[in-house]
Amino acid sequence: MIDASNSTLDKVSVHRVGNKNNGEDMFASKGPLNISDPVMRELLQKFFLSGFKTSEFYNFTFTNSDFTLNPLYNYCRQIFGELSDFHLNSINIAKHLYETSNHPNIKEGDLFVACISNLVVDYNEVRAIGIFKSENRQAFLKLNHNKSDFVLNYEEGINIDKLDKGCLVIDSDEDKGYKVCIIDKANKSAEAQFWKDLFLMLRPCSDDYHQTSDFLQIAKSYVTSQLKEDFEVNKTDQIDLLNRSMEYFKKNDDFRKEDFEEQVFQDESVIKSFRQFDQAYRKENNISVEDEFGISLPAVKSQAKVYKSILKLDKNFHIYIHGNKELIEPGVERDGRKFYKIYYEKES
Numbered sequence: 001m002i003d004a005s006n007s008t009l010d011k012v013s014v015h016r017v018g019n020k021n022n023g024e025d026m027f028a029s030k031g032p033l034n035i036s037d038p039v040m041r042e043l044l045q046k047f048f049l050s051g052f053k054t055s056e057f058y059n060f061t062f063t064n065s066d067f068t069l070n071p072l073y074n075y076c077r078q079i080f081g082e083l084s085d086f087h088l089n090s091i092n093i094a095k096h097l098y099e100t101s102n103h104p105n106i107k108e109g110d111l112f113v114a115c116i117s118n119l120v121v122d123y124n125e126v127r128a129i130g131i132f133k134s135e136n137r138q139a140f141l142k143l144n145h146n147k148s149d150f151v152l153n154y155e156e157g158i159n160i161d162k163l164d165k166g167c168l169v170i171d172s173d174e175d176k177g178y179k180v181c182i183i184d185k186a187n188k189s190a191e192a193q194f195w196k197d198l199f200l201m202l203r204p205c206s207d208d209y210h211q212t213s214d215f216l217q218i219a220k221s222y223v224t225s226q227l228k229e230d231f232e233v234n235k236t237d238q239i240d241l242l243n244r245s246m247e248y249f250k251k252n253d254d255f256r257k258e259d260f261e262e263q264v265f266q267d268e269s270v271i272k273s274f275r276q277f278d279q280a281y282r283k284e285n286n287i288s289v290e291d292e293f294g295i296s297l298p299a300v301k302s303q304a305k306v307y308k309s310i311l312k313l314d315k316n317f318h319i320y321i322h323g324n325k326e327l328i329e330p331g332v333e334r335d336g337r338k339f340y341k342i343y344y345e346k347e348s
Contacts, residue, residue, distance in 0.1 A: 002168070002181065003120035004049040009041050011115040013090035017133070018108040019101050026098040028091045047160035048114060048130050051183050052168055055209050055298040058202035059177035067177030070201050071096050076129050076169045076178060079115065086115060093131060100199045109135035109164065121170050121179070132166040133195075134158050165195050179205065206288065212249065212299035215289050218281050219245045219264075219274075220307060226277045231270065234330060241265070246307050249300045257291040 012033045018024025035041050060073040067073050075089045075096075090113035097111055114130040121128075137156045144151045163183055170179040180202055184195045196202050204210040223241045227233055244264045249255070261271045282289065332338050 001055060001120075001122055002049075002052045004045065004052065004116075005120075007045065007049065007119040008117045009035060009045050009048070009114060010117055011035075011086050012044060012112060013087050013114075014110055014112045015091065015094035016108070017094050017097050017101065017111045019104070019106050020098055021102045021104055021106075024108050026094060028094060032087050032090075043160055044114075047158070047163060048112070048132055048166065049116075049119075049168075050161075051163050051166065051185075052181060054181055055296065056181065056213075056302075057170075057205045057207060057209070058180045058182065058196075058200075059173065059205055060180065061177060061201055061203040063201075065203075070177070072131075072169075072200060073177060077174065079129055080127065080171050080174075089113075097133070097199055100194060103194060106194060107135040109133045110158070116168075119168075119170075121172070124172070127171040129169040129171075130166065131169070133164055135164045136162070167200055173205075176205075177203075207296075208294040209296040209299045211289050211293040212255070212296040213303055214287050215255065216245065216249060216300070216303040216307070218278055218289070219260075220303075221281060222274050222277045226273065227270070230273045236330065242307050246300070246304060249295055249303075252295055255293050255295050 012035050013029060013031075014033060015029055016027035018026060035044060060067045060070040062069040072093065075092050078084045079086055079089050093113055094111050110133070112130070112132040112134070114132070116128045116130055119126055119128045136159075138159045139154050139156050142153045142155055144153070162185070164185060166183040168181050170181075173179045180200065182196055182200065182202070204214075220242065223238050223245070227238065227241070241264060245260075248260055248263055252259075261274065265271050265274055281287075330338070331341060
């Protein structure tokens with residue numbers, strides 16, 4: 001949880017960063033912005049921080065997993081430790097972004113680097129470094145009025161309600177690569193992954209949020225793919241297991257793998273099959289999930305959006321299955337047509 005309501009914007013520098021691959025240049029400013037105007041400071045804080053509400057955090061990493069070699073980790077460490085000039089390091093951050101902006105679809109934009117204090121993260125007051133990129137300018141109308149008439153003009157500027165790309169580097173967990181959260185709304189295509197993977201170089205934190213999210217993804221992948229390979233199951237059986245998986249995470253505060261397997265899969269053969277799939281999935285996707293961890297409700301809510309309990313029948317019917325699968329019964333007519341028989345008590 002991030003609470004920026006009482007945070008303070010201490011310093012801000014901005015630079016123009018083009019796309020190196022497209023022959024665009026980088027322009028570094030001479031010094032930090034003047035943010036002494038309280039209205040300007042308030043607008044900047046809204047622009048920078050209002051979009052950060054997530055509980056999903058990352059750590060800096062590097063190609064060989066040694067986060068101490070990550071350039072941004074080192075620039076942030078110097079800023080937090082006041083080992084060198086803030087503005088100089090903001091230029092270094094802009095240069096690093098310029099060097100990694102090689103894909104032709106990456107847009108040029110204004111890069112803001114900010115020092116923030118009194119930010120509350122998980123109920124602790126911390127300092128943070130914000131790195132924000134604005135790629136899209138929008139036209140807005142400016143209406144002036146003199147003694148006799150109105151004058152309408154237009155200008156181009158930044159929409160403070162739409163932050164294109166951003167990250168907050170929290171001054172905690174330095175020995176793990178700092179705690180980092182991100183925003184990337186400008187483009188969801190594969191090319192846009194440069195913000196997280198090439199520029200920031202992040203890996204998920206080994207925390208309750210990612211443990212919960214990763215295990216729910218493993219369970220979903222098993223039920224929707226491997227289960228039907230190993231056992232004779234129909235779609236209602238799969239939906240029932242998905243519902244039971246989600247219900248376990250909604251009803252419990254703590255996860256224990258053996259309890260989950262017994263309550264959800266129940267059958268020893270299915271449990272053995274799941275364990276083999278689980279081990280292979282973790283190795284293939286390079287993830288590590290503990291056998292016991294605290295369940296993160298924000299992660300459960302996020303995964304619930306992709307846990308489908310819908311039975312789709314051709315293009316005619318969608319049946320939502322939320323409970324007892326014994327109340328829906330599949331069958332086949334003599335002429336080969338398939339059907340489902342549904343039992344219920346009340347109609348609403």
